[in-house]
Amino acid sequence: MTFQDLNLNTPLYNALHDLGFTTPTPIQAEAFNVVSSGTDIIGIAQTGTGKTFAYMLPILKNLKFSTQETPRILILVPTRELVVQVVEEIEKLTKYINTRVLGVYGGTNINTQKQAIADGVDILVATPGRLYDLALTRVLQLKHIQKLVIDEVDVMLDLGFRHQLINIFDLLPEKRQNIMFSATMTDDVDDLINDFFKAPERVSIAVSGTPLENITQTHYNVPNFYTKANLLKHLLSDVDTFNKVLVFVSNKKMADRLFENLDSRFHDELCVIHSNKTQNYRLRSIEQFRNGDNRILVATDVMARGLDIDNISHVINFDTPNYPENYMHRIGRTGRAERKGDAILFSTENELEHVESIEGLMQMQITVLELPETVEISTELIEEERPQIKERNNPAKRDENIGAAFHEKAEKNQKENLGGSYKFKIAAKYKKPKTRGDKNYNRRNKKK
Ligand code: AMP
Numbered sequence: 310m311t312f313q314d315l316n317l318n319t320p321l322y323n324a325l326h327d328l329g330f331t332t333p334t335p336i337q338a339e340a341f342n343v344v345s346s347g348t349d350i351i352g353i354a355q356t357g358t359g360k361t362f363a364y365m366l367p368i369l370k371n372l373k374f375s376t377q378e379t380p381r382i383l384i385l386v387p388t389r390e391l392v393v394q395v396v397e398e399i400e401k402l403t404k405y406i407n408t409r410v411l412g413v414y415g416g417t418n419i420n421t422q423k424q425a426i427a428d429g430v431d432i433l434v435a436t437p438g439r440l441y442d443l444a445l446t447r448v449l450q451l452k453h454i455q456k457l458v459i460d461e462v463d464v465m466l467d468l469g470f471r472h473q474l475i476n477i478f479d480l481l482p483e484k485r486q487n488i489m490f491s492a493t494m495t496d497d498v499d500d501l502i503n504d505f506f507k508a509p510e511r512v513s514i515a516v517s518g519t520p521l522e523n524i525t526q527t528h529y530n531v532p533n534f535y536t537k538a539n540l541l542k543h544l545l546s547d548v549d550t551f552n553k554v555l556v557f558v559s560n561k562k563m564a565d566r567l568f569e570n571l572d573s574r575f576h577d578e579l580c581v582i583h584s585n586k587t588q589n590y591r592l593r594s595i596e597q598f599r600n601g602d603n604r605i606l607v608a609t610d611v612m613a614r615g616l617d618i619d620n621i622s623h624v625i626n627f628d629t630p631n632y633p634e635n636y637m638h639r640i641g642r643t644g645r646a647e648r649k650g651d652a653i654l655f656s657t658e659n660e661l662e663h664v665e666s667i668e669g670l671m672q673m674q675i676t677v678l679e680l681p682e683t684v685e686i687s688t689e690l691i692e693e694e695r696p697q698i699k700e701r702n703n704p705a706k707r708d709e710n711i712g713a714a715f716h717e718k719a720e721k722n723q724k725e726n727l728g729g730s731y732k733f734k735i736a737a738k739y740k741k742p743k744t745r746g747d748k749n750y751n752r753r754n755k756k757k
Contacts, residue, residue, distance in 0.1 A: 334359035535687035
């Protein structure tokens with residue numbers, strides 16, 4: 310299939326031609342007719358799949374020239390970085406079309422944005438909070454919106470935007486097309502659809518369990534957080550090889566903790582993004598990483614998903630994702646556009662079951678590497694790694710999982726951690742290969 314098959318108009322072909330794009334990506338091919346037909350749609354696709362053009366091509370093909378001032382297309386995205394990115398993508402496509410595109414987001418002067426809106430807009434790209442504020446000032450009229458796009462619905466809900474979205478729905482004309490894109494179907498996304506949309510057509514490209522051939526995958530068994538940090542520092546000290554490194558962690562707390570740990574040694578080369586950082590801070594971090602000023606970016610899954618950054622030399626999974634799909638998304642950030650990429654996975658004993666799920670999805674085993682001898686094995690544990698102590702008389706904690714089974718497990722975990730780190734120490738000392746046999750041995754012990 311080529312773009313010719315989509316019957317686009319000449320200005321769009323020419324813009325695509327200038328970009329050097331000839332073939333629609335799978336999500337573009339799948340979504341085109343559905344979006345064109347005007348029915349509601351939920352597309353399941355990640356960043357990097359060409360999802361922005363998947364909704365923009367059919368929208369632009371059908372958008373007539375107008376001098377009307379109020380916007381006709383509204384695109385909501387969760388972060389300021391994405392506003393900037395989506396506006397850039399639309400500008401590339403509308404190179405030969407007279408379309409007015411505007412991006413608005415919080416943390417910047419609202420009056421400048423009001424003025425830009427008053428000048429007339431066809432396509433408005435916005436974060437929900439700022440959009441709502443602008444709509445309340447009445448400068449922004451939403452009554453002519455024909456199509457609502459919500460991009461990264463999963464991230465949007467993860468950041469707590471459900472309420473804001475609902476407020477915005479109230480301001481939009483009932484008769485409109487709803488176009489949603491999400492990297493994953495989560496319960497939150499399902500709820501939103503069930504509560505507010507009438508059975509949108511679902512278009513998805515299955516998460517492939519087949520990793521790109523140009524990504525080399527390796528795996529280290531590491532006993533705990535601090536040893537992971539030591540290993541990471543060891544790897545990062547090879548500046549030439551590890552020249553653009555995206556380090557994934559599962560949550561904000563871990564991101565901050567790792568950032569602090571790395572900061573003294575890699576201060577000038579390091580940046581971090583997660584949803585508690587201000588938008589200015591995040592935007593600066595991305596830019597510094599993108600343009601090469603900073604070599605290392607620590608990021609959470611949700612924050613990194615929306616980013617389009619090329620030439621990443623290494624993706625380091627500082628922790629092992631619970632969902633194998635997230636692993637596929639993470640490693641897909643490297644090895645893009647035919648370049649070679651390296652994906653490295655760190656996992657503790659407790660994370661080995663997730664490693665198994667990942668290997669199950671890919672139907673292959675990730676090569677296990679020995680911890681380098683110079684990496685110091687720490688015995689210090691972070692709060693989450695320490696055995697949990699039951700607080701009998703703390704009424705504030707009464708509702709937490711403090712049943713008998715929980716207590717028993719905590720004691721067992723304590724034993725396992727000790728055994729685990731001992732095993733790693735011995736293995737590192739004697740360079741004994743870690744086989745699946747070892748893992749199963751531990752697994753059996755755990756079940757006892
Ligand atoms: P997205 O998933 O929308 O973030 O797009 C990822 C990247 O792929 C962007 O840099 C797009 O410009 C690019 N892209 C979009 N469509 C195509 C295509 N059909 N062929 C090649 N690259 C594309």
